[in-house]
Amino acid sequence: MLPYEAYFDRVYDETYRALLRQALLKLSDPFDAEDALQNAYVRFLRRIKKHGFSDISDPGAFLYKSLCHEITQHYAARAVRKERETPLPDAVLPDDGQEVSLRALDAVAVKEIFTLARALPAEVYRTFVLYYGFDMSVAEIARSLGVSEEAVKSRLFRARRSIRSELHKKGDLAL
Numbered sequence: 219m220l221p222y223e224a225y226f227d228r229v230y231d232e233t234y235r236a237l238l239r240q241a242l243l244k245l246s247d248p249f250d251a252e253d254a255l256q257n258a259y260v261r262f263l264r265r266i267k268k269h270g271f272s273d274i275s276d277p278g279a280f281l282y283k284s285l286c287h288e289i290t291q292h293y294a295a296r297a298v299r300k301e302r303e304t305p306l307p308d309a310v311l312p313d314d315g316q317e318v319s320l321r322a323l324d325a326v327a328v329k330e331i332f333t334l335a336r337a338l339p340a341e342v343y344r345t346f347v348l349y350y351g352f353d354m355s356v357a358e359i360a361r362s363l364g365v366s367e368e369a370v371k372s373r374l375f376r377a378r379r380s381i382r383s384e385l386h387k388k389g390d391l392a393l
Contacts, residue, residue: 222263222266222267222270222271225266225271226262226263226266229262229277229278229281230259232277232278233277233278233281234255235361235362235364236278237255237258237278237281237282237285238251238252238255238362239362239363239364240282240285241254241255241285241289242344242362242363244289245289245292246340247347248344248347248348248351248352249347249351250292252352253292254285254288254289254292255285255288257288258281258284258285258287258288259281261284261288262277262280262281262284330385331381331385332347332351334380334381334384334385335347335377335381337380337384338376338377338380338381341363341373342373342376342377342380343377344363345359345363345370345373345374345377346373346374346377348362348363349370349374356370356371356374
């Protein structure tokens with residue numbers, strides 16, 4: 219293992235949770251937070267591979283600054299995308315039998331559920347997406363968000379209860 223690889227691994231292990239927490243707090247979508255953090259680490263790895271790491275006194279601060287840059291780029295790109303976006307017509311799936319229909323129904327149901335989840339309070343939404351979208355365990359979510367496992371379980375319960383209630387009101391699905 220090269221010296222910069224060992225250094226990178228050590229810094230990654232020391233900073234990942236704190237930086238993920240920051241990214242989740244600043245970005246509304248956990249998927250975007252993970253992407254921004256990944257880009258910050260890639261930038262850091264390229265930097266230490268090319269120029270070394272002896273001049274970096276605080277790698278956590280270096281990564282935090284890089285993460286802030288990624289978050290700024292995310293919001294700038296999102297603003298540009300919103301200006302240029304034009305709605306696309308709904309795609310029509312070919313009827314290959316019941317299996318395709320069930321997959322389409324499942325996709326619609328998942329989209330409906332995640333749409334309803336966006337109306338949840340931010341901390342409940344983040345927990346819901348990390349659990350159902352990223353397949354993280356309760357313990358992993360608790361560590362990454364810096365809360366107790368009981369808080370994670372409570373947020374998941376509140377999310378499921380709220381979504382179930384909304385779906386029953388709409389008469390769309392019975393969960």
